[in-house]
Amino acid sequence: MLQPTRSKYRKAHKGRIHGNATRVARLNYGTYGLKAMQPERIIGKQIEAARVALTRHMQRTGKVWSRIFPNIPVSKKPTEVRMGKGKGSPEYWACRVKPGRILFEVDGVSEEVAKEALYKASAKLPIKTKFIKR
Numbered sequence: 001m002l003q004p005t006r007s008k009y010r011k012a013h014k015g016r017i018h019g020n021a022t023r024v025a026r027l028n029y030g031t032y033g034l035k036a037m038q039p040e041r042i043i044g045k046q047i048e049a050a051r052v053a054l055t056r057h058m059q060r061t062g063k064v065w066s067r068i069f070p071n072i073p074v075s076k077k078p079t080e081v082r083m084g085k086g087k088g089s090p091e092y093w094a095c096r097v098k099p100g101r102i103l104f105e106v107d108g109v110s111e112e113v114a115k116e117a118l119y120k121a122s123a124k125l126p127i128k129t130k131f132i133k134r
Contacts, residue, residue, distance in 0.1 A: 002044040002070050003093040011087055012072050017041075021101035027134050029065045030105030032114040038127040041094040042103075044070040050121040054104060057117035062108030070095045103129065 017039035027033045047068060054064055070093035077088035097103070104121060106114045115131055122129040 001093075002047055004069075004071055007071070007073065010073065011075050011090060015072075015096065017096050017098055019098060021098040024067050024102050025100045027102060027105055027132065030063065030107035031134050032106045032111065032118065033102045033132045034104045034118045034122060035130045035132050036097045036101045036103055036127055037099055037130055039096075039098055040127045041072070041074070042068065042070070042097050042125060042127070043074070043092050043094045045092070046125055047095070050104065050124040053124055054106070054117050054121040057120050058106070058109055058113060062106060062114075065105040067102045067105060068095045068097060072096060097127065102132075 021036070047066065047070060051064065051066055058064070072094050073090040074092050074094050075088040076091040103125070104118065106118065109117070111133065114133075118129075118131050
């Protein structure tokens with residue numbers, strides 16, 4: 001499962017996801033890509049499941065770049081615990097994704113294979129996505 005080796009702070013505020021992506025908004029490495037169309041937190045397990053689905057459909061040909069990494073700790077209190085007594089312990093790691101961000105890039109396969117592989121990967125993610133090509 002994806003998570004940072006070290007982090008500056010153990011717990012983070014929830015935060016809000018405002019605006020559109022400006023950083024990873026264009027294809028840099030591959031010919032085809034998967035672009036986010038909604039703001040959402042994507043957890044490490046979902047990223048890994050999408051990556052596995054992508055590489056399985058491509059039958060390990062071509063190359064895949066993952067352009068997102070879960071760097072925000074998400075804490076959770078145990079079930080049936082009363083209010084108060086501080087914030088819960090970190091449960092999993094997530095990545096804040098803005099609309100317009102490139103999630104995955106693919107190269108070295110035909111357009112039909114890339115389209116189907118990225119469609120299968122998008123089924124593992126909690127947001128609407130769009131297939132794009134250079």
